[in-house]
Amino acid sequence: MIAGVGGSCARGARVAREGALAAVTAQARQSAGGLGCEMVRGARAFAAGYVQPTSTAASEWAAGKMPYLYQIDAAFADDRYSNGPISLQGCGPFALDMVYIDLTGDTSMGPIEMAAYATSNGYSTDRNGSAWALVGSGAAGLGLKSEVLDASASSLRAALQAGKDVICVMGPGTFTRVGHFIALDGLDADGRAIVHDSNSYLRSHQSWDLDLIVSEMNCAWALSVA
Numbered sequence: 001m002i003a004g005v006g007g008s009c010a011r012g013a014r015v016a017r018e019g020a021l022a023a024v025t026a027q028a029r030q031s032a033g034g035l036g037c038e039m040v041r042g043a044r045a046f047a048a049g050y051v052q053p054t055s056t057a058a059s060e061w062a063a064g065k066m067p068y069l070y071q072i073d074a075a076f077a078d079d080r081y082s083n084g085p086i087s088l089q090g091c092g093p094f095a096l097d098m099v100y101i102d103l104t105g106d107t108s109m110g111p112i113e114m115a116a117y118a119t120s121n122g123y124s125t126d127r128n129g130s131a132w133a134l135v136g137s138g139a140a141g142l143g144l145k146s147e148v149l150d151a152s153a154s155s156l157r158a159a160l161q162a163g164k165d166v167i168c169v170m171g172p173g174t175f176t177r178v179g180h181f182i183a184l185d186g187l188d189a190d191g192r193a194i195v196h197d198s199n200s201y202l203r204s205h206q207s208w209d210l211d212l213i214v215s216e217m218n219c220a221w222a223l224s225v226a
Contacts, residue, residue: 053201055111063105066165066185069094071111071198081115083127092130093118094198095181099165099223100142102185109142111198117142129179135167135221145226151217153210159222160187166222173216175203184213 055075056067071077071090082089090111097114100106109117118124121141123134139146149155149166159166166184170176175197183196192207 058107058110061101061105061107064102066098066102066183066196068196068201068204069098069111069198070201076111079112079115081119082124082129086111086115089127089129090115091181091198092123092134095167095183095196096135096139096142098183098185098196098198099167100139100144102165103144103223103225104142130181132169132219135169135181135223139221139223140226143226145224146221149220149222151214151220153214156184156193156210156214156220157187157191160184160193162222164222164224166220168213168217168220170213170216171218174212175200175216179218 053070053072055069055073061067071094072087077085077087079086081093093114094111097109097111100109100114118130118134118138121138123131123138125131136146149159156166168182168184170180170182172178175182180199185194185196188194188207190207193210193213195204195208197203
């Protein structure tokens with residue numbers, strides 16, 4: 001689940017992230033920490049086979065309904081991407097595909113096809129996941145409008161409230177130990193982000209504080225139909 005480190009907003013987002021990290025409140029930290037026992041129990045259940053990461057069936061893909069697509073789903077996990085297993089390297093194509101299906105309703109391009117698109121257009125790295133440009137020029141090549149967002153909760157909130165989808169590259173922290181693409185599909189009633197994480201059923205089925213996401217992300221894009 002390693003994201004490539006190229007991209008136009010790396011330097012500014014990293015500076016903003018460092019400032020945001022210093023501003024994270026004790027309450028947010030306690031909230032994230034409070035998930036620990038639940039997530040450990042969930043991880044054990046997952047390992048024991050009680051929680052199966054089954055992706056949304058292709059027959060249910062439709063515009064306006066972001067699917068859950070898991071690179072660790074047995075249906076995809078053995079495929080290859082970025083000179084490695086897609087279960088470890090494929091978060092970029094999976095995040096973009098969830099957004100693409102949601103925005104366009106095009107069911108002809110699943111995550112394997114999106115991975116092939118990324119590879120054929122030079123967005124796949126050598127065992128380092130996807131270049132950030134996959135969500136920029138790569139999305140544009142699919143007919144989507146992609147705009148880099150400021151590294152602030154208000155910027156993400158405005159994009160989501162406007163009906164746009166958001167893709168974030170996360171740094172080490174709650175969502176990854178190295179680097180990881182996740183998709184945001186709007187806000188819940190409490191103003192928390194609805195996350196679609198291709199590497200975690202558990203993280204995908206709870207909402208997340210925008211300040212926490214911003215404090216750990218490296219870059220974010222708002223996507224819409226061009």
